[in-house]
Amino acid sequence: xxxxxxxxxxxxxxxxxxxxxxxxxxxxxxxxxxxxxxxxxxxxxxxxxxxxxxxxxxxxxxxxxxxxxxxxxxxxxxxxxxxxxxxxxxxxxxxxxxxxxxxxxxxxxxxxxxxxxxxxxxxxxxxxxxxxxxxxxxxxxxxxxxxxxxxxxxxxxxxxxxxxxxxxxxxxxxxxxxxxxxxxxxxxxxxxxxxxxxxxxxxxxxxxxxxxxxxxxxxxxxxxxxxxxxxxxxxxxxxxxxxxxxxxxxxxxxxxxxxxxxxxxxxxxxxxxxxxxxxxxxxxxxxxxxxxxxxxxxxxxxxxxxxxxxxxxxxxxxxxxxxxxxxxxxxxxxxxxxxxxxxxxxxxxxxxxxxxxxxxxxxxxxxxxxxxxxxxxxxxxxxxxxxxxxxxxxxxxxxxxxxxxxxxxxxxxxxxxxxxx
Amino acid sequence: xxxxxxxxxxxxxxxxxxxxxxxxxxxxxxxxxxxxxxxxxxxxxxxxxxxxxxxxxxxxxxxxxxxxxxxxxxxxxxxxxxxxxxxxxxxxxxxxxxxxxxxxxxxxxxxxxxxxxxxxxxxxxxxxxxxxxxxxxxxxxxxxxxxxxxxxxxxxxxxxxxxxxxxxxxxxxxxxxxxxxxxxxxxxxxxxxxxxxxxxxxxxxxxxxxxxxxxxxxxxxxxxxxxx
Numbered sequence: 302x303x304x305x306x307x308x309x310x311x312x313x314x315x316x317x318x319x320x321x322x323x324x325x326x327x328x329x330x331x332x333x334x335x336x337x338x339x340x341x342x343x344x345x346x347x348x349x350x351x352x353x354x355x356x357x358x359x360x361x362x363x364x365x366x367x368x369x370x371x372x373x374x375x376x377x378x379x380x381x382x383x384x385x386x387x388x389x390x391x392x393x394x395x396x397x398x399x400x401x402x403x404x405x406x407x408x409x410x411x412x413x414x415x416x417x418x419x420x421x422x423x424x425x426x427x428x429x430x431x432x433x434x435x436x437x438x439x440x441x442x443x444x445x446x447x448x449x450x451x452x453x454x455x456x457x458x459x460x461x462x463x464x465x466x467x468x469x470x471x472x473x474x475x476x477x478x479x480x481x482x483x484x485x486x487x488x489x490x491x492x493x494x495x496x497x498x499x500x501x502x503x504x505x506x507x508x509x510x511x512x513x514x515x516x517x518x519x520x521x522x523x524x525x526x527x528x529x530x531x532x533x534x535x536x537x538x539x540x541x542x543x544x545x546x547x548x549x550x551x552x553x554x555x556x557x558x559x560x561x562x563x564x565x566x567x568x569x570x571x572x573x574x575x576x577x578x579x580x581x582x583x584x585x586x587x588x589x590x591x592x593x594x595x596x597x598x599x600x601x602x603x604x605x606x607x608x609x610x611x612x613x614x615x616x617x618x619x620x621x622x623x624x625x626x627x628x629x630x631x632x633x634x635x636x637x638x639x640x641x642x643x644x645x646x647x648x649x650x651x652x653x654x655x656x657x658x659x660x661x662x663x664x665x666x667x668x669x670x671x672x673x674x675x676x677x678x679x680x681x682x683x684x685x686x687x688x689x690x691x692x693x694x695x696x697x698x699x700x701x702x703x704x705x706x707x708x709x710x711x712x713x714x715x716x717x718x719x720x721x722x
Numbered sequence: 723x724x725x726x727x728x729x730x731x732x733x734x735x736x737x738x739x740x741x742x743x744x745x746x747x748x749x750x751x752x753x754x755x756x757x758x759x760x761x762x763x764x765x766x767x768x769x770x771x772x773x774x775x776x777x778x779x780x781x782x783x784x785x786x787x788x789x790x791x792x793x794x795x796x797x798x799x800x801x802x803x804x805x806x807x808x809x810x811x812x813x814x815x816x817x818x819x820x821x822x823x824x825x826x827x828x829x830x831x832x833x834x835x836x837x838x839x840x841x842x843x844x845x846x847x848x849x850x851x852x853x854x855x856x857x858x859x860x861x862x863x864x865x866x867x868x869x870x871x872x873x874x875x876x877x878x879x880x881x882x883x884x885x886x887x888x889x890x891x892x893x894x895x896x897x898x899x900x901x902x903x904x905x906x907x908x909x910x911x912x913x914x915x916x917x918x919x920x921x922x923x924x925x926x927x928x929x930x931x932x933x934x935x936x937x938x939x940x941x942x943x944x945x946x947x948x949x950x
Contacts, residue, residue, distance in 0.1 A: 350883065631887060638883040654880045657932075659887075661925050675925055677932055689931055691924040708888075708925075711897020715888040 332360045333648035336418055336428035338408045338587055340365030340393060342372075343434030343617030343633035345720040350641035352400040358649050362402040362426055364418065367462070368392065370721075373492060374630045375713055376461035378665055380469050381502030382509075389461060395722035411591035413611055430644045433593070434617040434633065435585025436460070437491050440597065443581035444484055445556035454559035455576040458499075459491065471575045472506060478513040479574035482564045484555050485520040486579045489598075491619045491628045493526035494674070496579055498664040501531065504539040505667050517573075518545045519566045521553030526627075527664060527674055533695045534666035584620035598622035603680035604656050605643035606636050615640050624684025625676075632660045634716055639680075656680040663709030669699070671706030747844025755833070755842040762828075765849045774828065779895055780807050781843075781850035782903060789896035796825035809847070813839050859911045862920045869907050871939040878944025881937055884929065891948055903949035909942035 337348040340363050348363040355361075369390045378384040393403045407421035411431065418426045439457065441448065447455060458468040475481065481503055485496045500518055507514040524547070525531075535543045546552040551567025557578060563570050583589075583597035593599045593608040599616040600609040601623050608614045617640060618633030626632040639656040646653035661675030676690030693705065756765070762773035769776030775791035786793045786801035793801075800823060805811065815822050816839045818832045833839045885901065893900040901909070915921040917930040917938075930938070 634887050635884065642880060642883075652876065652880075654877065657881075657884060659884055659929060661888075673925070675928060677928055689928050691928055707897045708923075709897070711894075712888045714894065714896060715886065715890050715898055718890050718892070719886045 332358065333429045334360045334362070334427060335430045335432065335644060335648070336426055337361065337363045337432045337434065338365075338418065339434035339436060339585065339618075340367070340370055340396075340403075341434060341436055341618065341633065342374075342630035342716070342720055343619075343637045344432065345370070345393075345396060346634045346637035347432050347434065347617060347641045347644075348401045349396055349399060349720065349722055350638055351645050352396075354641070354651070355645050355649055357400060359645060360402070361400065362404060362428075363393070363396065364404045364406060364408050364420065364426070365393065366405060366407045368405055369462075371461035371465065372630065372713075372717065373459070373461045373495070374716075376458070376465045377495065377499045377502045379461075379465055380458075380472065380499060381505045381665070383502075383665065383668075386466055389465075391717055391721045393721070399722050408587050409590070411587065411614075413592065413614065416613065428613075429648060430613055430615065431591075432615045432617060432640060432644065433585075433588050433591060433599070433620060434637070435587045435620050437582040437584065437619045437628075438586050440581040440583050443486075444578050447484075447557050447559065447578045447580060451557075451559035451578075454562070455557060455578045457579055458577060459495075459579050459582075468575070468577060472503060473510070475507075475511055475514060475574045477511055479511070479515075480571065481507070481514060481516045482571070482573040482576045483516070483518045484557065484564070484576070484578045484580075485518055485522070485525070485552075487521045487553075487581050489628060490579070490582045492662070493627050493629075494531075494662055494664045496520075497525055497527065497531045498666075499577070500543060500545075501534060501539075501664070501666045504535065504542050507542065508539060514542070516543045517564075517566075517571065518543070519552045519555045519564065520545060520547050521555075523548040526662075527672055527692065529695050530672045530693055531664075531666065534670060534672075538667040538670070582619070584616070588616055588620045595622070603683075603685040606640040607643075615644065624678075624681075625687040626658060626660055626678055626685050627662065629660055629662050630716065631662065631712075632658070634719060635659050636685075658685055661712070663705065663712060665706060665709070669703040669706050671702055671704075671709050672697075673705055673709070747840040747842075747847075749841070749844040749848050752841035752843070752845025755838045756845050758833070759830075759842070762830075765846065769849075777846055778849045779900070780812070781809065781847050782893075782900075783807050783850075783895070784893070787893075787895060789894070794823075794825060794827040796823050797827070809843050812843050812846075816842070859908075859915045859920065862911065862915045862918070864911050864914045868914070868935050868939075869910055871935055873906070873939035873941065873943025874936070875940070875943045875947060877937070878940035878942070881933075881941050882944050885941070885945075888925075893948070901945050904942070904945060906939075906942045906946055909945060910938055913938045913941070 335351055337344045348361050351359055352361040369392055372389045375384055375389050379386055397403045408418050409421050410419040416428050456464050456468045458464040554567045556565045562573055564573050584594050584599050588594050588599045593610040593614050599621050601616050601621045606615045606617055608616055617636045619628040635658045643653055645651050658678035661673055663671055663673045665671050672693035674692040677688045678685045679688050763777050765777045769778050771791050775788035785805040786797050816833045819826055819828050819830055888898045889901045893902040913930050916926040919927055
């Protein structure tokens with residue numbers, strides 16, 4: 302079936318006028334106000350697209366505590382030595398010059414009745430539409446013996462930046478023949494192939510710098526994203542180095558002791574040199590504070606990413622519970638564009654086009670050995686539902702894998718340009 | 723060893739005969755002429771940096787746009803001044819490289835015979851932009867009725883947001899091909915070639931798999947407006 306323009310949802314100017322009537326106009330001006338919390342793949346994209354496409358008709362404020370954003374995607378390549386930390390850092394200057402009011406502060410509360418956001422610095426910001434894209438936080442007590450106080454001894458490095466640098470430094474300082482341990486997270490979590498790409502990148506580093514070192518992975522899952530591809534790659538490139546302990550072998554029964562630097566898997570204690578603990582995840586805290594979560598995540602409507610709890614509050618990316626899309630930067634970016642189109646339409650009467658979503662996740666196993674998995678999605682009444690997909694095949698030629706890696710580099714340049722301008 | 727790459731000022735007065743390679747050149751003969759370039763430059767699907775950068779898509783490109791090639795300062799300055807490679811600018815440059823950009827790294831004395839320049843440009847054009855598409859899509863045809871659909875630019879702009887996660891609006895060709903400024907027929911043909919799995923990339927096969935004829939026309943119309 303083909304769609305044509307007559308089928309698109311439209312919002313008439315009259316409807317917009319009624320919508321606009323109850324707006325909070327804290328500054329006494331007439332423009333509708335969008336506040337975006339979180340400047341990552343979801344939030345930065347949404348802020349940029351609304352500002353760009355509304356051509357000044359909508360006030361867009363982005364609240365993001367970090368001056369520099371380090372992308373989680375490609376942070377594993379930094380660990381492997383394929384990227385420098387500066388390669389994955391991005392500032393918000395171009396967004397600001399593009400018309401987004403960038404506020405570097407923490408959002409600490411949302412009053413959905415008053416339609417305001419309170420900031421750690423004391424200010425209050427009014428909104429007509431609020432877009433939350435806060436990423437993830439960790440579930441307390443998810444890994445016995447670990448909490449945020451232990452993140453220097455046992456880094457998570459699952460929010461990129463200083464944690465990535467710390468883990469890299471620990472990796473580089475490992476004694477000859479030492480042990481690198483990873484505690485992998487249960488589903489659902491940010492970046493499904495991420496822990497396994499990280500194992501690959503750590504193995505790549507060790508192979509070149511500390512070839513008798515070992516990697517052990519305690520995993521509460523029986524299987525994982527791109528498993529056949531990773532396991533093939535680990536056997537080909539890092540034979541005998543990686544010991545993956547899945548659910549069937551007690552990988553889910555884990556405790557750590559950050560002081561003693563020990564990991565106990567299924568009752569067996571091991572002394573390790575580096576321990577990367579990636580705990581179970583939940584929506585970034587502000588989603589919970591806004592009262593739009595149900596359990597660990599924020600349920601949303603697939604058509605526009607508005608929350609089930611409040612039609613004026615939207616949640617993008619990792620924090621959302623939307624259906625079939627993996628929690629990835631690509632997904633968040635894709636959702637952000639659907640949301641931006643819908644929000645702009647609701648506030649200005651611009652044409653609202655049907656929701657379409659897509660995702661592709663590239664992973665690097667070793668030098669020039671890239672793999673990918675992707676899918677397209679559509680909005681149904683229940684959820685974002687998968688339409689079609691593909692995955693790299695085992696046994697692909699070196700040329701194909703190299704081309705896939707080069708494609709991933711092109712994608713990185715593309716998505717960061719799309720996010721930050 | 724020659725470091726040869728066409729760098730030229732986009733200054734009309736420097737341009738030679740103003741030839742239109744696509745009309746006049748003999749690409750087959752140009753392939754022979756290209757042997758003079760091939761000690762330093764590659765072209766085609768396997769092309770990569772050698773002494774000079776690869777020359778795929780040279781005829782729609784901004785000068786100095788192969789991201790990982792170390793261009794001379796002179797070339798980068800010309801690129802910053804807006805130099806784009808067209809049949810005309812390439813012709814002028816190839817006629818007298820050092821005369822046009824005295825500090826170019828490309829030590830090549832040039833192609834004095836106009837016929838050589840015209841033919842080699844015609845050859846390069848088969849690896850550039852629309853004609854590259856035409857070559858990749860050889861043997862694949864799209865109904866005239868589909869090619870004739872007039873695309874809706876506004877809808878195309880919305881749909882394009884799915885593309886710009888990977889393809890940059892700057893037209894960058896680094897890792898992911900640039901898709902701006904293509905001729906409509908080439909763009910539409912390429913998209914349908916992916917959809918029919920005549921072209922191979924699985925991401926593109928998936929993305930195009932659910933695009934309607936009207937949506938492909940809309941995308942073609944929008945990306946054509948982004949002629950960098």
